[in-house]
Amino acid sequence: MTATERPTVLLVFGGKSSEHPVSCLTAASVLAAINTDKYDVVPVGITAEGRWTLVPVEVAAAMKTVDGQLPTVSGEHPEVVLGNGGVLYRVEGEPGPVATIDVAMSLMHGPYGEDGTIQGLFEMAGIRFVGSGVATSANGMDKALMKTSFARHQIAQGPWQLVTDPDWVQRREQTLARVAELGLPLFVKPARAGSSIGITRVTDLADLPDAIETAREHDPRVVIEHGLTGVREIECAVLQGRDGAPPRPSLLGEVRMLTDGFYDFEAKYLPGEQVALDIPATVEPELEAAAQALAVRTFEAMDAEGLARVDMFALPDGQVLVNEINTMPGFTQYSMYPSLWQATGMSYPELIDELLGLALARPLGLR
Structure with missing residues (x-):
């Protein structure tokens, strides 16, 4: 890339987790603030089924909550794949290269977005990206x-306990007794979900099994914390x-x-x-x-x-x-x-620019 060229930014949003709609809102917010005089932006929305689609900028920028309904990636746009060297390929309609990505910014939350999986894909594709690497993300x-x-x-x-799938299936009573030692109240959480999804506050131990089952709807690994x-x-x-x-x-x-x-x-x-x-x-x-x-x-x-x-x-x-x-x-x-x-003195557009700058400045490969 020469000094006169603008970096091409891949914005990835949506995804397979329960936080898909929040990610769509985030993409619209970032697109409204990113400096398009400095960056070329390529929005890619991942459907709830995992299909990567090339979403027009104006469509992604218009996603919002309507009558209490959060937005989602529709899947009606052309499918794309990310190849080696950061080349984004269109695979249907008119197949071929769409763009060569300089830096990726994943706006996905939860599993498959902030858990190291997409970060590993970026690493394998040989492109820089905003945020932590595979191990820290996981x-x-x-x-x-x-x-x-x-x-x-x-x-x-604070005090906490982990309940694994074998704990719950094979030794449930012992597990409940171990967790009860934390003391009430308890917060029962899926280990790998974000945005407080699947969390229950327990103030009566009789409700603990149902709370664990609720968390297990999102993740077989459940973290239980003493509620301070x-x-x-x-x-x-x-x-x-x-x-x-x-x-x-x-x-x-x-x-x-x-x-x-x-x-x-x-x-x-x-x-x-x-x-x-x-x-x-x-x-x-x-x-x-x-x-x-x-x-x-x-x-x-x-x-x-x-x-x-x-x-x-x-x-x-x-x-x-x-x-x-x-x-x-x-x-x-x-x-x-x-x-x-913003309260500290850095505006939203400035923050986006700083994060992209930090990502562009770091080396590829192991750091």
Whole structure:
């Protein structure tokens, strides 16, 4: 690529996970903000069945929620495949090369989008991409592997247990007894789902088996956490540093529930009157500094690249615990990650440009 050429950006959205519609909203948001004077953009929507389609920019940019219905990739557009060297090929209608990709930005959430699978495809195709690599993406997606990594790096977190498929099928009573030792309330979660999908808050142990079954509808691996009470839910957006500089933390945000519910899928994407997002959060300077330092430490411990959102609990005594790291956080214009950077001084278009610049600057292959 010469200095006068514009990088070609592959925007991938949709996908096979339950977070498909959120990904479509994200694509429309990014397309409205990306600098088309600087980048050539090729949107590719993946249907719920896994078919890659070449979606016209104007169609992808127009996706939105209508009467409470979230958008999806229709599958009516030409099928494409990504080949070696980043060449995108059209395979029907008029087969042949469509574009040579310089950098990919996956806007997919959940399995097959942020779990290392598509990152591996990009690695094999020999193209640079926004965000973390295969191992970090996989560990960040699987809450059990993530929490195990936190423990190895001595990152403070709350008590938790993993329930595997053999645990549930072969030794159910022992497993229920082990989980009960965590103490109520409990949060029962699919290990590899995002956006709070499939999560149940349990306040009576009699409801625990049904909650596990609900989580297992999304994943045979289930993570169960002790529900900390009297804590503040705070979040920090972390951005990779330039030229070897350390990661950069944003100001903090706080999630405040206005009802007796919790921050589930509906509260995140169809909020109504359920939740308040304080951006920036009103926190004491000491708490902000401690949380920012912990977010950066978590980013580095997980070997994250590009971007990540670190979700934490602030305890009444001032201690801060990490709940999770999200290596591909919600990325619509109004999502927490971009909103935190907006509050910190970096606009949404500037953030997109910075992420693409970071990806373009890093080498191919093992890093």
